[in-house]
Amino acid sequence: MALDKDEVSSRVLDIAEDLLNEGGAINLKARTIAEKAGIAVGSIYNLYGDLDGLHLAVNFRLLDRLSRAGMETMTQMQSSRVLDTKGRLLALARTYLEYVAAHPHSWAALLAFSPARIDAARREDYIGRLDGLFGIITKVLMDDKKLALDEEECVLNARILWSSVHGIVTSGVSSRASGNPEVETWRQVDHLVTVYLAGLERHPGRLTH
Template sequence: MNNVQEESLRDQKKFRRRLQILEVARGIIASKGLRSLKVRDVAEAVGCSVGSVYNEFGDFDGVILTVNRETVRALTVRLESVPGEDPVRQLYGLAATYLDFFAEHANLLRSLFEHRMEDDRPYPDDILQMVMGAFALMHPPLVRLLPDADDVKIALLSRTLFSAVHGIISLGLEERMVAVPPQMLRQQVEQFLDAHLAGLGILPLQ
């Protein structure tokens, strides 16, 4: 027995198909919304039977949740790439990056936030943790900007601030609701941060 990961032909095919299913599912959600995602469409596009989808993911929620997991992972990567030299600039960068990501992948993010599980099964904890982790990315710059504040309070503030930005962006991009032009939305988010950081006693960008 080799301690290197055995890559049997069967495993390879299985893995390749798994990726195909996810790719197709993500494409459908992104382009036509979560409600338009159907098992049979996915199976046909991938070229396998519906049974194989179930075999790989257990149930349909499994496919959706895996796509959601990758969405929040990609979001986190993007947010973590925001430069962190200047904490104020970092806060603005996080908000702007979230806006860009949301605008690019609106339906994927809606799937992440709006999907309800069948029956009353709990939402997978690892996804919740990842979302919380992303929302906590405002924590480090806030710590630097408010060195005297209680750490627990800053954790709360970080979540509050990110939730507020999320509300502004998600409703602003809800074309059916508001239809704020993207450029105006960007400005709106910036002005929001201007006022809020000022209120926290944080000096704006020069």
């Protein structure tokens, strides 16, 4: 029975994602994928151009999935009336933490994947999706009228908050602290959001250009 092209590409994508998630970018090998998918190595190149093209396709799917998870969190908060900025930021941070825990190596490989390796046509689209993720945090800050931040400031603060949470989650610092590493990571994320928001409330609109 011949498989149709869509079925083969999606199977190749699933296998590639599993490989990335098991061992990062060095684990993404055309021969392994071909064997697991029961197809010729050449078919992979026909579908995705090269391994970078395949990795990029996995990354697009990872970004879309994280974006969907973030939007779902926003919808849930809307229905459960979580409207305060701290509660919303913490719920988004929790979504990110759970996402990284579920995709540890493939997410690290995505972050290590330089946009410079992407052809110009798709680079815009790729960077656009990353910006879309920061856009969720930006919106939370924009919605808080008490903070009185303009859009540029919300974008800047959203990027800083994202990088800081990311740094706490991935630096492994908390795993060296005593006690349960997950509890310690969350304690640090909570404290970061609390202190940072207190700072933003104190200096509304003040940009350190």
